[in-house]
Amino acid sequence: MTPLLSVEGVSKEFLVRGKRIVALDSITLALEQGEFVTVVGPSGCGKSTLLNLIVGLLSPSAGRILLRGRPINGINPEIGYVTQKDNLLPWRTLVQNVEIALEIRGVDPRERRRRAGVLIQQVGLGGFEGHYPHELSGGMRQRANIIRTLIYEPQLILMDEPFGPLDAQTRIVLQDQLLGLWNAARKTIIFITHDLVEAIALADRVVMMTSRPGKVKSVTGVPIPRPRDVYQIHESPAFRSTHETLWRELRPEVSLAESWRGGIRP
Amino acid sequence: MSPRGRLLVYRAAFGVLLLAMWELVSGRLIDPFWISSPSRVFAYLWQVVRDGSIFGHLAVTLYETTTGFLIGAVTGIGCGFLLGRRKILAQVLDPYIVAFNGIPRIALAPLFIIWFGIGPNSKVVLVVIVVFFLTFFSTYSGVKGVDLELKNVLRIMGATERQILVKVTIPATVPWIATGLKVSVPYALVGAIVGEFIAASKGLGYLINYQTSLFSTTGALGGILIVAAIVVISSEAINWAEAYLLRWRPREETRTDREVY
Numbered sequence: 292m293t294p295l296l297s298v299e300g301v302s303k304e305f306l307v308r309g310k311r312i313v314a315l316d317s318i319t320l321a322l323e324q325g326e327f328v329t330v331v332g333p334s335g336c337g338k339s340t341l342l343n344l345i346v347g348l349l350s351p352s353a354g355r356i357l358l359r360g361r362p363i364n365g366i367n368p369e370i371g372y373v374t375q376k377d378n379l380l381p382w383r384t385l386v387q388n389v390e391i392a393l394e395i396r397g398v399d400p401r402e403r404r405r406r407a408g409v410l411i412q413q414v415g416l417g418g419f420e421g422h423y424p425h426e427l428s429g430g431m432r433q434r435a436n437i438i439r440t441l442i443y444e445p446q447l448i449l450m451d452e453p454f455g456p457l458d459a460q461t462r463i464v465l466q467d468q469l470l471g472l473w474n475a476a477r478k479t480i481i482f483i484t485h486d487l488v489e490a491i492a493l494a495d496r497v498v499m500m501t502s503r504p505g506k507v508k509s510v511t512g513v514p515i516p517r518p519r520d521v522y523q524i525h526e527s528p529a530f531r532s533t534h535e536t537l538w539r540e541l542r543p544e545v546s547l548a549e550s551w552r553g554g555i556r557p
Numbered sequence: 558m559s560p561r562g563r564l565l566v567y568r569a570a571f572g573v574l575l576l577a578m579w580e581l582v583s584g585r586l587i588d589p590f591w592i593s594s595p596s597r598v599f600a601y602l603w604q605v606v607r608d609g610s611i612f613g614h615l616a617v618t619l620y621e622t623t624t625g626f627l628i629g630a631v632t633g634i635g636c637g638f639l640l641g642r643r644k645i646l647a648q649v650l651d652p653y654i655v656a657f658n659g660i661p662r663i664a665l666a667p668l669f670i671i672w673f674g675i676g677p678n679s680k681v682v683l684v685v686i687v688v689f690f691l692t693f694f695s696t697y698s699g700v701k702g703v704d705l706e707l708k709n710v711l712r713i714m715g716a717t718e719r720q721i722l723v724k725v726t727i728p729a730t731v732p733w734i735a736t737g738l739k740v741s742v743p744y745a746l747v748g749a750i751v752g753e754f755i756a757a758s759k760g761l762g763y764l765i766n767y768q769t770s771l772f773s774t775t776g777a778l779g780g781i782l783i784v785a786a787i788v789v790i791s792s793e794a795i796n797w798a799e800a801y802l803l804r805w806r807p808r809e810e811t812r813t814d815r816e817v818y
């Protein structure tokens with residue numbers, strides 16, 4: 292069976308004021324339908340670049356990306372993208388932001404209100420439908436950012452550190468809600484995070500990247516049965532051993548990235 | 558009393574204070590020949606309202622200002638969107654726009670009178686030019702400054718370029734357009750009045766100019782007072798419309814308004 296997504300030897304170089312920066316170096320990765328894969332790696336290793344390539348905002352310098360065996364060229368509405376910044380439209384209320392993808396597709400207003408309402412309730416935003424983004428907390432905006440992508444049910448959903456700026460408690464609540472939503476819809480998810488605990492708690496497999504130029508360092512399966520209880524997950528022995536393995540691999544990458552900070556590698 | 562009510566009271570009090578000072582100074586410290594006085598000015602205004610002679614002038618100036626404002630705003634906003642979205646066109650036209658904008662408007666006024674006559678048309682054209690550039694530049698920078706990430710969000714959802722224009726670019730540009738329009742209101746009126754100063758047979762500018770030539774400071778100040786009142790009223794109307802259209806924007810007050818002590 293062909294995988295839903297396959298990334299085959301993809302590299303990406305940027306030209307910045309005459310200097311070539313290799314952001315990604317021959318990345319190969321395959322995702323099955325319904326899989327939840329998390330990607331961890333040091334800052335600047337090209338995680339966001341990888342998602343921008345998959346969604347079609349950038350095109351690879353080498354290699355190719357296939358969706359169900361067909362090469363991706365340009366933007367594909369089967370792929371949803373939850374960006375690092377929440378990017379809600381500030382002139383739209385919460386519910387108007389959540390339903391915008393359906394509006395674009397010409398779905399009947401009553402139907403889209405209904406579907407938005409269901410998702411808003413599921414992530415505990417009931418009562419805030421009429422609020423503008425600046426009247427919501429960071430965590431609330433991030434929830435809205437996620438459900439406005441889920442609402443049009445793209446087959447593949449890319450998430451770029453969606454819980455990055457949030458405090459630890461809110462993160463766990465949102466992780467739990469995300470797993471609930473994923474369980475119900477069984478879409479395929481690529482989720483970027485810099486938090487190892489989060490990576491393990493959510494994923495079927497954790498992809499570890501090296502510091503720049505980003506390569507795939509390892510892919511580790513997470514042998515924790517589902518459904519998972521993210522509030523208690525750190526107590527499970529399987530979690531602890533996975534965490535130990537991954538941390539041992541991440542450690543040298545993090546210090547490498549640190550020593551390069553601010554400079555461009557020759 | 559509500560904060561808004563208190564504000565209005567303070568404003569009115571300040572106005573009364575100014576008028577009182579004017580009235581007191583006039584005839585005691587300075588000859589009313591030079592500065593007239595509020596009582597004389599209001600008597601004059603009351604008289605021209607009663608005999609109806611002011612309305613013709615008022616109507617002409619309002620016609621020139623609003624017609625010019627509407628045409629200038631529509632074309633300015635339209636060109637702002639066009640050039641904001643067509644980079645090549647903007648690059649080609651850039652030096653011409655800069656040059657044309659650099660010409661002082663007042664230098665154009667006599668030329669427009671030669672071309673379009675001493676009637677309202679020449680003043681309408683002058684107002685159009687004034688308002689066009691103000692709204693054009695603010696719209697243009699607004700369109701260029703639209704957050705690319707917001708556009709990409711919709712693009713990824715499968716939106717067409719047209720949908721992106723309607724759902725992102727236009728709403729994101731509204732604050733810029735509003736600023737352009739707000740700044741344009743007084744300048745539009747100035748444009749009409751300056752045009753009337755140079756050559757006209759009707760209008761508030763003509764009236765002020767005429768009264769000044771008779772050395773009637775009362776009449777001139779009366780006309781100026783009417784102009785000032787028009788600017789204040791129309792600015793208030795635009796502020797009100799802006800507040801409604803931009804109710805989604807965070808304001809300093811909104812936080813404190815909602816806070817519960």
Ligand SMILES: Nc1ncnc2c1ncn2[C@@H]1O[C@H](COP(=O)(O)OP(=O)(O)OP(=O)(O)O)[C@@H](O)[C@H]1O
Nearest residue numbers: 305306307312314333334335336337338339340341
């Ligand atoms: N548009 C661009 N132009 C030039 N260089 C870029 C561009 N986008 C990314 N890069 C470079 O590519 C590298 C990878 O950037 P990317 O944003 O993908 O990192 P990241 O892994 O997402 O980092 P973080 O965890 O901090 O978000 C960086 O060194 C960056 O300088």
Ligand SMILES: [Mg+2]
Nearest residue numbers: 338339375451
């Ligand atoms: Mg990133």
